[in-house]
Amino acid sequence: MKFTKYILFICVLWGMFACSLSKNLPENSYVLEDNRLEGVEKSNKSEIEGLYFQEPNTRIPLTNSSLGVTIYRIGQSFYDSAKVTARLDAKNSELIEVNARLEQSEDRKKLLKKRDKIQTKIQDLKKLQEYGNFLMRTGNPLAVLDSALTEKTVTEIDNYLYNKGFLDAEVSFSVETRKKKAKVSYMINEKEPYLIDSIYTNSVNEGLLSLINNTKEKSFIKQGDRYDQTNFTRERDRLEELFKNNGYYMFTKSFIDYNLYYDTAEHQINVEQRILKPSFSEKHEVYRIDSITFKVSPPSDQFIDEKVGKNFRNIDFTFYRDRFSAKLLGSRILFDEGQKYSRIDIVETQKQLSNLDLFRYINISFDTLGNSLTAKILTQPNQKYQLTNQLGLSITEQLPGPFFSMVLRNRNFFRAGEILEFNTRAGFEGVASATDQGVYQSKEFGISGSVIFPRFLIPFYGRSLEKFGRYNPNTRTQIGYNYTNRPEYTRSGLNGLLAYTWVTRGNRQQFTINAADVNYVRTPQISRDFAQVLLDLESQGNNLIWSFLPSLISSFSAQSIINFNNYGNYTSLNKASLLKLFVESGGTTLNFINTSSNSETTDFARFQWLKLQADFRRYYPLNQKSTIAYRANFGIANPYGVSNGILPYEKYFFAGGGTSIRAWQARRLGPGSYTPPIGDRGRYDYAFEQPAEMIIETMLEYRRNLVGYFDMAVFVDAGNAWVIGVDNSRPGADFRYDRFYKEIALGTGVGVRMDFNFLVIRLDLATKAVDPSMPEGDRWVLDNISFSNLFGLKGQTVLNFGIGYPF
Incomplete structure (x- = not known):
């Protein structure tokens, strides 16, 4: 040995x-x-x-080797630049020959198809010639x-x-x-830096001077600051945007010039900001919108003689057919006849029209006559039907979970911008049985039909479309069916939804109100062993059994998503953050009905609850290769009234898993310091999902590009879930102020990501550092790991597979 x-x-x-x-x-x-x-x-x-x-090159610690260089060298051993060049020359010659035949041939269809294939191959060979083969592009040269x-x-x-x-x-x-x-x-x-001593603006245009003086506090060039060329660039951009948003259509930042006067003795700079005159006029003019035209052209492969003209809000509409609503489109145009030109209104109009998902493109142009503008909006309808398929894979409980989803969209269904949408999803998910130590694949199926109206419906009337159009309002009406087949039970649900969504200007904030969310849930089949588990829990005061009775669950909820600085764009070098706020009131209508609580003879469960959740995420780039990401998540749900202290099962919080505390299996952490029964496979083999009514999670992750498509991550996750009130079936599960901080679970680990821009594949290896299920004084379990036992005790280390970033 x-x-x-x-x-x-x-x-x-x-x-x-x-x-x-x-x-x-x-x-x-x-x-x-x-x-x-x-x-x-x-x-x-x-x-x-x-x-x-x-x-x-990024090195492997304690060695003089690099993974990126090794991958590059392997790829280089299979790469022959001379052969690539010869193949490229041959394809170019073949392309010349095909182009010559095209000029003489009457049957051009096959030749055009062949030419497209050759051109695609030439592009691939050029890429191969410049960057090498796949392994060479993945790795790094020495x-x-x-x-x-x-x-x-x-x-x-x-x-x-x-x-x-x-x-x-x-x-x-x-x-x-x-x-x-x-x-x-x-x-x-470095020596002594130069500071800005004074700033003077030189312009004969009183309108421009007034705008500059009224926005001095927003200037990027300030007296006493250190000289920074970047601030001068930013100030030119700011002034151009300011002027264009106040009618100066022809103004560009090329009219802004700076003269700098240096005092080398005092290390100071005096700044003269000059607004130059245009060569085509005596001064910069304010432009106004004289008229607005909106044209919907026919699809490119059709020639349609029919034209329909309409006028709404002094906007002249021309449609190739009478299939569009002038009132709807007019509500998304954020400028009016006679109004001063404002670039931000033009940009927002383009966004709002694009958000309707009715057009292939939105082109807004202007014709000038004197200082008047004729606004011309030209569009072309998108394809009426769109079918989107997705095939994916997730891994939970170390079992693969393939899934398939399909979305069919019918645009402009009622000829007023509505979208009819059908969704279908079928898949498998690895789950641990609650009645034995086995792991099974749960089957899931869901189907839904929705109509999305680009306006607010009931109870809004009158001019609501025109009044709220700038907020991109949507009303979703939906009906759907879900079916789950797990080892312990089968569960089905019929649901209906009426939801309102709108955004603030710039799409920074999104609001959603689910005015009516109604679900009829049945659990027609429960295994004998699982039914016994539920009865045993009930005998200990845990009424989880009510979550598996037939029930009509209704709720009202609201959500706000605030996106600071385009969070989610992980290629950006700017700091960004995201805040999600969610509040829900379930079974609210029961407050107005004289109802008694669920009793022992009840065969139909009713629920009332209040739920609140806040999720904050922060993305902080350190440099072009390294970033730090942070997440904090808090949630609490309180059942009351007829609920007997029970929530619908889908409304509980669960901790643990690939997007939670990663050192614990999905839904297996906590609650509190509750210690699950020790099974045959050791303490860390949690068989039961652990529903809870309160959750606190924090996650800190350092991400760095390793080589090519490969990124690495080092992370620390902390948190737990608790129940509100004592649960006799799970001692230590309740939240208490005098001990909850001692029950914070801590996990740490490393991860590898393959980032292909369009898809991120993630592998995270996480290990438990602090386990609150252990007795006090023995909760630090990271010392179980050693060179002879790299993964600690059985179940201490968990491998998570996922698609996309965890947060």
Whole structure:
């Protein structure tokens, strides 16, 4: 056994040496091992580090090897640039031949199809020639020290410091070499930065001067600030937007100029901001909307002679057929005849018309006559029917869960912008049985039909469409059916929904009100063993059995989603955050009816509850390759009245799983310090889902690009779920102020993501660090992990597979 270990150890060492970065390196060539930055005191170090034209390869710790370089070398061994070039030349010749035949042939259909295939192949070969094969694009080439790139980096840093106010800064570099490795040090002497002493605006246009003076507090150039070229660029953009939103249609930022006067003794700058005159006029003019026309052109493959003209709100509509509502479209046009031109109104109009999902494109242009504008809106209808299919895979309880969904849309169903939508979803999900230690695949099926109205319906009347059109109002009416077949029971539900949705200007905030959400739920089949479990719980004071009786569940809910700075765009280098607020009142109508609580003879369950949830997410980029993401989630649900302290099962909170505390299996954490029964497979083998009425979760994740499509993550998750009030069947499950902080579960781990832009595949390996189900004093379980036991006790480490980011 020891001999085998020695052989394995020698093989690992040999593999590391074979993949050594400095292997077979030419004479006088060095692998770039590190970039160092010295002397940075007042400027932004991370921004300067982002200016390096050459960076070292990401190494495997304690080795002289890199995963990215190894992948690249493997791909390179299969790559023959000469063959790629020859194939590309052959395809180009073939394309020339096909084009020549097209000019002479009468049957062009087959030749056009062949030409398209050749052009696609040529594009693929060009990509292969420039970037290499898939493995080469996934990996990274070896970073060999290049003095030209080092000097280019020095120049770039020097320019950066100058533009940030360090006009007298000095930048130099030195290279330290040892054993075919090189370390580059960039030395910076910032010296004294230049400050803005005064700002003066020079313009003969009183209107522009008035706008500038009235918005001085919003200016990016302020007295006493350090000189920053970026702020001058931002101020030019701000002024252009300001002027265009106040009627100055022809104004561009090229009319804004700056003269800087330097005081080298005091290290100060006096700024003259000049508004230049246009060459085509004596001064910048304010433009007004003279007339508005809206045309819906026929589909490109049709020629239709029929035309329909309408006028609404002084807007001239022309439709190729009488299938569109002038009133609806007019409600989404946010500017009027006689109004001053405002670019933000034009942009918002384009967004609102696009949100209707009726048109392929929205083109808004203007004709000028003097200082009057004729607004022309040109559109073309989208395809009436759209079928979307999705095939996916999720893994829970270490079992694959394939699913298939289909969406069929019928646009402009009632000729007033409505959308008829049918949704179908079928799939499997891995679940652990609540009656034994087995794991099964749950079957799920759902179908629904919806009509989405681009307006508010009941109880809104009169001019509500025109009044609220700028908020992109939608009313969804839906009816659906869901079926679940689990090891313990089968469950079906018929549901109906009336929901209102609208957004604020700029789509920053979205509001949803579910005015009526009604579900009729039945559990027609319950296994004998599971029924016994529910009866045992009931004998201990836990009335979970009522959640599995036939019931009519109705609720009223509202949700607000506030998106700060385009959260969800993970390629952005800007900080972003998202806040979701949700409140729900269930069984509210029962308050107006004289009802008694569920009794022992009740065979139809009724529920009343209040629910509140807040979910905050934050995305903070450190540099182009690294980001920190954070999430905090709090929720509480309180059953009251006829509910006997029970919620509908779907309304409970559950902790644990791939988008929760990842070191616990899905829905298995908590509640509180409750200790599940110890099964044959050890303490960490949780068989039961753990419904709770309160949840607190926080997650912190560091993400970094490793190589090509591969990203890594290091994360820490903390939280738990609790019940409100004592649950005799689960001792320690109740929330108490004097001990809840001792029951916070802690999990940590590492993850790998494959980010293909259109799809993110995620693998997270998480281990329990603090387990609240253990007795006090023994809850720190991370020390169970050692070199001889990498994953700790059985069940301590969990592998999560998912699609997309966890938050």
